[in-house]
Amino acid sequence: MKSSKICQMLEIDYPIFQGAMAWVAEEQLASAVSNAGGLGLIASGHAPKEIIKDKIDKARQLTDKTFGVNIMLMSPFVEDIVDLVIEERVKVITTGAGSPAKYMKRFKEVGIIVIPVVASVAQAKKMQREGADAVVVEGMEGGGHIGKSTTMTLVPQVVDAVSIPVIAAGGIGDGRGIAAAFMLGVEGVQLGTRFLVSKESIAHQNFKAKVLKAKDIDTVITGLITGHPVRGLRNRLTKTYEKAEREEGGKENPNFDRLEDLGKGALKRAVIDGDTKDSSMMSGQIAGLLTKENQTCSEIINELMIETETVLKENAKKWLN
Structure with missing residues (x-):
């Protein structure tokens, strides 16, 4: 590669x-x-x-x-x-x-x-x-x-x-x-x-801990109604946001000001302040696969390359033999 x-x-x-x-x-x-x-x-x-x-x-x-x-x-x-x-x-x-x-x-x-x-x-x-x-x-x-x-x-x-x-x-x-x-x-x-x-x-370590503890179904998409959907970990804010999407005007007349207010500063609260309840903990679905904490970027990349090479070689043997 x-x-x-x-x-x-x-x-x-x-x-x-x-x-x-x-x-x-x-x-x-x-x-x-x-x-x-x-x-x-x-x-x-x-x-x-x-x-x-x-x-x-x-x-x-x-x-x-x-x-x-x-x-x-x-x-x-x-x-x-x-x-x-x-x-x-x-x-x-x-x-x-x-x-x-x-x-x-x-x-x-x-x-x-x-x-x-x-x-x-x-x-x-x-x-x-x-x-x-x-x-x-x-x-x-x-x-x-x-x-x-x-x-x-x-x-x-x-x-x-x-x-x-x-x-x-x-x-x-x-x-x-x-x-x-x-x-x-x-x-x-x-x-x-x-x-x-x-x-x-x-x-913040609180944010990292939530990602590492996440299961496969622990992310949710909010903001579909606004045209700018966001995937993140479920928490009190995502529940509040989902409720606001349903109840405050609904799909026909959404209250965009209310939704915008809910999202203001939400990512910073997760990353910098360590708030895991009323914040936007943006995370991919792959979070459910991650369990190793405190790995350096060098360790991550080396591990990824070894894993990739191993998978490619093993599958080449499996399907070509």
Whole structure:
């Protein structure tokens, strides 16, 4: 897998991306993943330019490997963040919540590798036409903001539809998942929840503990009625949110102000404050598979690579003999 197109393009050792989780994907996590041979990402979220500039500076002090910045295109500071990554000559960016088409020419002029996150075949094809170097295809199994299709069904359709490298995301947490993704034709994978519980993740220990204790059915999707669904662990907030979706105007006339108020600051309360009751504990369905605590990013990536190689070899013997 070291010879995958994405490894060669980004000059990384392993085709493993760290998910750009808001409040979690800071310089500590990004640099640790990059030092371990993957691609670490700093999530810009809704932060202003000066804060992200500081994170980039600190990441460069912590690693001399390739790392990237994720640009949230719905951020009120998006224009400033675009200026920043160009000024700083960040090697690679991923984008979410929209199309980076209007900025593509500027990115290309300074040699930035652009990898949008998409949730449909149509989006992937559009990004290829606009000049994207690769796409991250995210299935609804992932944590945080999600689309409508599953990773298993969406990834092969995108692989067949585009000629640029495809990175699979959503529901991948061990070597079996990585091997399955490569069998679907991808050049790399992106993991979020697995790195959320890593030693270098700044997520509060209360949050990490809830993820590690989660069972297969412990995540829930809220916000479908708003058009911006989010997957996270069940708690008092998700129950309150679901009740508000049902009762305050219903599907015909939803109370968007009420729903927005419930979500304000909810992720920060989980990640920074350690509130596990009235917070948004964004987590993928893969949480039910995760049990190992306090692993370093290096240990995680080494384990993933060993597991993947073992699965591929064992299954090759099984089916070819």
